[in-house]
Amino acid sequence: MDASRNPEYLRKTAEAVAEFKEAFKAFMELHTETKDAGFGRGLLPAAVAREGVSLEEMQTVTDRVARAAGRASAAPGLTRMYIGIASFPEPLDPITAWKTVITPKPLLEPCDVLDAAEQILGRLEAMTDKAEAELPPTTGVEAMHPTIWGAARKLWVDGHFRLAVQSAAESLTSQLKTRTGLANMDATNIYEKVFASKNPMLAWPGDPSDRTVSSMQNGLAKYAPGVNMTVRNTATHVACRDNRPAGSGTARRLEPPCALDRRVRRPHLTCTQQQHRPPDLQEARGPVTAQERGQRLSGRSGGSSPASPSPYAQLHERGELERVSLMG
Known part of the structure; x- marks a missing residue:
């Protein structure tokens, strides 16, 4: 300057x-x-x-x-x-x-x-x-609409500027939902529907065929959702991130490798093995106990050399070994 x-x-x-x-x-x-x-x-x-x-x-x-x-x-x-x-x-x-x-x-x-x-x-x-x-004109808080400043005032005065912006945006969205009856719709979708270029719920006053009125309505159709996404959404996302407990992000990132294996892979693998096991083997051998599984994996059975397993048993054992390695 x-x-x-x-x-x-x-x-x-x-x-x-x-x-x-x-x-x-x-x-x-x-x-x-x-x-x-x-x-x-x-x-x-x-x-x-x-x-x-x-x-x-x-x-x-x-x-x-x-x-x-x-x-x-x-x-x-x-x-x-x-x-x-x-x-x-x-x-x-x-x-x-x-x-x-x-x-x-x-x-x-x-x-x-x-x-x-x-x-x-x-x-x-x-x-x-x-x-x-x-100097260009400036707008003080006294020129703001009560809906905006009323929701933001206390937070702004206390120095919580981002939360003040979020509160003002939420207040505006809440009032829009109340006036239009779209209480269950997402905020961005509300602005897109309410200020749509065609058949808007809230229209710019004047003859829709007038070029100025049409330009204002088309502009609102883009401007209103854009302001909601760039102002309200960003303030809300940052506020949620700042308020998240310490370490919660790390816990969520570390959870899938172990928890997902326990909750998803094991039931899936178990179900798949039971469905594809031949009926005669299930009836002849019966359920495999934990002790037998441990002996089979270690290559020992009661101190004596085990009999040569069938091709299916070999595959089954390798599947067990794979599943164990995945499950830890």
Whole structure:
């Protein structure tokens, strides 16, 4: 942003110029002007130190003016306030050149510095007024609809800005559901249905065949759902994420590899094996006990070498081994 159009910056610059002016006046109180001496004007310094002024006091006042001149150095450029000197090739900055009043052949006299400071202050005031008049309009909370600010006020004042936005959006959606009777519909779908381009439940006033009315209705059909998704949904999703207990996200990500195997794979595998096991084997062998399964997996049966298993038994054992490895 252009500094010359920033009211706050212009006010601070004016404060710096006023501080410079007061510091320069204090500096001149320790000096005597030579303009009334009747001779040497233009050759002698425009001001000389008064008798009895200590070096420490003079240095303190001089430093104050120098610092103030530095803070106000941007003012002449902003206001285009310069002084033309016949013997000097370029216009002179009255704030930067303030110290020439105490040098031989001074470029400026004390009155030149003070008059220029006053003009700069006047120009800065005018520029500030103009910059404020050209600022874009702002909307305060008092201009908000009661539905919005009423739902957001307490949270906003307490510093919970995202929750305030969420609360305001939820309040608006709730009122829309009440007025349309679509209480069980998703928020985004409500906005799409209520402000639809064709057969809207809430229509822009005017003749639908009018191009302006039609444009407004088509715009609302896109704008209303879009605002709901970009404002209400994002505020709600972040709020839910922030309010989730610590570690809950990790627990959900770690659960499937173990829990899903227990709850889904084991019943599925067991059911599949029972359905495809030959009936004669089921009847002849009967149910397999845990002890027999352990002996079969370990390759031992009562201390004696097991008989060669049938092809189906081999497949069955490999299936058992696979299932065990999956289940842990």
